[in-house]
Amino acid sequence: MRFSITDSKNKTFNLPINPKEFAIDAATDDKTVSVVKLGQINLIGDEKLKSIEIASTLPVKTKDVHYLSTTEVYKNGQTYLDKLTKLYKAKKPVRLVISDTKVTFKGIISEFKYGMADGFAEEYTYTLKIGEYKAHKAKKVKAKKKSKKVAKKGKSRSKPPKKISRGSKVIVNGRLHGDSAGRGPGMTERNATRKISLVAPKAKYPYHVATLSGGARGWVSKSAVKAV
Incomplete structure (x- = not known):
């Protein structure tokens, strides 16, 4: 041996x-190790x-x-x-x-x-x-570089509509009425610059418009006004 x-x-x-x-x-x-009941x-x-x-x-x-x-x-x-x-x-x-x-x-x-x-x-x-002795070898791992992601150019988002409330300046295109229910239809406004003097949220014609100096004009539908 x-x-x-x-x-x-x-x-x-x-x-x-x-x-x-x-x-x-x-x-x-x-x-x-200790186990309960065992x-x-x-x-x-x-x-x-x-x-x-x-x-x-x-x-x-x-x-x-x-x-x-x-x-x-x-x-x-x-x-x-x-x-x-x-x-x-x-x-x-x-x-x-x-x-x-x-x-x-x-x-x-x-x-x-x-x-x-x-x-x-x-x-x-x-x-x-x-x-x-057991052979072993450490493996080197390279850290991945973070790529700078550039957002693809797409369609620009439209600006949200301005909120219309009492005192808002608006352009009016629509028929004027005597009250918010639509009674007493009158003249029709064309690209008229007005301001909101009263608001009746649940009414058929929710906005009462007036001239910039405060002269009353009448009630109009929601679709008839556009915020300036």
Whole structure:
């Protein structure tokens, strides 16, 4: 069995001594909530990122060490430490493959500890932790420029008619009557400039017109007057 590490440039090296054990940490992002009349329930979440941790030793000098796990070794342990430190600082994905198993783990080295133990100066001890890496890429979205909409030129809206009320100046074209009911028809006005002196809104001839100086003329229909 070999423990092989491949860097982001596809260069591979084997660890000289296999760890006694390895462990893959897998979990889901579950949440516990309380439900009325049911109590606590478990909401199963999505899978969290996995991690794998190995701990082993590196001979200070690999020559004449009889317990190596591979024949392809560097001359000394410091070379391995330098390589692992470089991979740790690079913050780029690596792949750990364990032969004779289905373990092929791609991730970032999130933790690397090393030193010496038990006063033994012939080998380094180290712990290596790799966190799962999932490729992702941010997508840039360009903001759409707001187009300046120009209203199409159409027919101009006609001005609303002026409101006619008592005191309004009007042009009269129509027959004059003695009262608002239409009794006593008299003369007919032609483009005469007058003013409204009285208003009977519901009458047949609702407007009483007079000269601009105030002289009474008579009652006329609504259609006979036009505001000036």
